[in-house]
Amino acid sequence: MASYFLACNWPDNQQNMENMVTAFDPEAVLCADGEADYRIMLNLSSDERGILCRGELKGLAEAEIAFRDAEITDPRYSPEHFQQRCKEVVRRGVLTLLKQCRDMELPWGILTGVRPTKIFHYLRDLGFSPLEIRERLETVYLLAPEKAALLTEVGERQRPWLAGAEEKLCLYIGIPFCPTKCQYCSFASYPLASHGHLLDGFLSALIYELEVIGEALRKVKKPVVALYIGGGTPTVLNHEQLRRLMQEIHHHLPVAGLQEFTVEAGRPDTLDREKLALLKEYGVTRISVNPQTTNPRTLKLIGRQHTLADLDRAVQFVREVQIPCLNMDMIVGLPGETEEDWENTLERLLAAEAENITIHTLAPKRAAVWDYSQIKQEIKTDQIARSLKRIHTRLRSKGYYPYYLYRQRRIVAGEENTGYTANGWEGIYNILMMEERATIIGLGGGAVSKWLNPVTFELSRTPNPKCPATYQQRIKEIVGEKVNKLFGSLIDNPGRIR
Numbered sequence: 001m002a003s004y005f006l007a008c009n010w011p012d013n014q015q016n017m018e019n020m021v022t023a024f025d026p027e028a029v030l031c032a033d034g035e036a037d038y039r040i041m042l043n044l045s046s047d048e049r050g051i052l053c054r055g056e057l058k059g060l061a062e063a064e065i066a067f068r069d070a071e072i073t074d075p076r077y078s079p080e081h082f083q084q085r086c087k088e089v090v091r092r093g094v095l096t097l098l099k100q101c102r103d104m105e106l107p108w109g110i111l112t113g114v115r116p117t118k119i120f121h122y123l124r125d126l127g128f129s130p131l132e133i134r135e136r137l138e139t140v141y142l143l144a145p146e147k148a149a150l151l152t153e154v155g156e157r158q159r160p161w162l163a164g165a166e167e168k169l170c171l172y173i174g175i176p177f178c179p180t181k182c183q184y185c186s187f188a189s190y191p192l193a194s195h196g197h198l199l200d201g202f203l204s205a206l207i208y209e210l211e212v213i214g215e216a217l218r219k220v221k222k223p224v225v226a227l228y229i230g231g232g233t234p235t236v237l238n239h240e241q242l243r244r245l246m247q248e249i250h251h252h253l254p255v256a257g258l259q260e261f262t263v264e265a266g267r268p269d270t271l272d273r274e275k276l277a278l279l280k281e282y283g284v285t286r287i288s289v290n291p292q293t294t295n296p297r298t299l300k301l302i303g304r305q306h307t308l309a310d311l312d313r314a315v316q317f318v319r320e321v322q323i324p325c326l327n328m329d330m331i332v333g334l335p336g337e338t339e340e341d342w343e344n345t346l347e348r349l350l351a352a353e354a355e356n357i358t359i360h361t362l363a364p365k366r367a368a369v370w371d372y373s374q375i376k377q378e379i380k381t382d383q384i385a386r387s388l389k390r391i392h393t394r395l396r397s398k399g400y401y402p403y404y405l406y407r408q409r410r411i412v413a414g415e416e417n418t419g420y421t422a423n424g425w426e427g428i429y430n431i432l433m434m435e436e437r438a439t440i441i442g443l444g445g446g447a448v449s450k451w452l453n454p455v456t457f458e459l460s461r462t463p464n465p466k467c468p469a470t471y472q473q474r475i476k477e478i479v480g481e482k483v484n485k486l487f488g489s490l491i492d493n494p495g496r497i498r
């Protein structure tokens, strides 16, 4: 575990530098000058030829850099873009210094955030062509060529879905209960055995939220294009609870114009034919059945109780009741697994002919049972990177293409999560939520509402409590704030009320 001291003469860059260092060294510890293994110091200045960056790294290793970044002199940038360019130059300085000391590549270069595609849309909006962006991703943002190509492809595929999206709404409903807690999970998810007694009270509070927010939404009259019920595992609800939820959704929410209605059914053992028929009856168009692995030993290790027979049955039921779009998730990098396991899992998902296949790379989170320090010895970085390449090639050979992607803090091997789709089955919610180009109204446990200013594209967030008991206790206050925000966001943009 190495310690770092970071300094920059340009203001407001401490967090920015930290993000770059922790992307490079997930166990980095920040400390005071004089105590650090490594001291990184940057000095930035600017003139009409661009931003000049000088820097040095001292301590257990030594390195120096000096480069000029002329990107900001391109006439498509305006003065308001200067601060962002400075931040990017700072990260480039830090990464270049670190790479001189340790023989290590970061496939995503200086893009340390969760949503790397945002840089594509930012540059595309400024007037750069896909080819120009791809070149810059390699030379200015220091991405590996295959990541620059992936990001450019995904970004360009998303463009049609983003046109006019700022005028649309998506709804998310969080059901924060699961049969058990997976060892790698950091989502809002409470095991039924310990928290099942909170389920009825939670549902009553959720129905109240549906009622009040539904009434406000009808007044606002913005088109609701996608509804996503996630969690947790929403299909832990029994038949009666699920039917009630579906009825209340249809009764209160303006869902007549939905283009997509997704339900997450992460655990195949929570599904039966009757539940799926019920979802179909209430207009669900997309269902996500997520085995994560098809190795029975790993399923037990991560804390799941389902079998491969449960998975096959769930897929068969989805097809029988004719829910049109099936998504299946898998994780590459689960401890104890090999390249063969990952590729076997993929073959099973391909055999199910899922319309969407999402390839996750393990990201050990602090809030999960398995955090990075516990499992780092088992992370096979080279194997993960190699296997991901083969998986991506295999998916393309079967006609799938990537349509959304995101990264997570501490994602292993510095990789990413990529959503693939068969032709024409893109998940609309996934695109709009990930690119933050539409307002998302979050209801239920742990749901985060994201309020988009349709003029500036600035975003503000209001989270619901994750804990079902707190959610229930605070429901009136939560709903009141949300209604104010819903109307307030339109009063801020009066020309947008229809």
Ligand code: SF4
Pocket (backbone or CB within 6 Å): 177, 178, 180, 181, 182, 185, 186, 187, 188, 189, 231, 232, 233, 266, 267
């Ligand atoms: S099924 Fe999903 S939400 Fe539930 S514990 Fe596992 S990873 Fe978390």
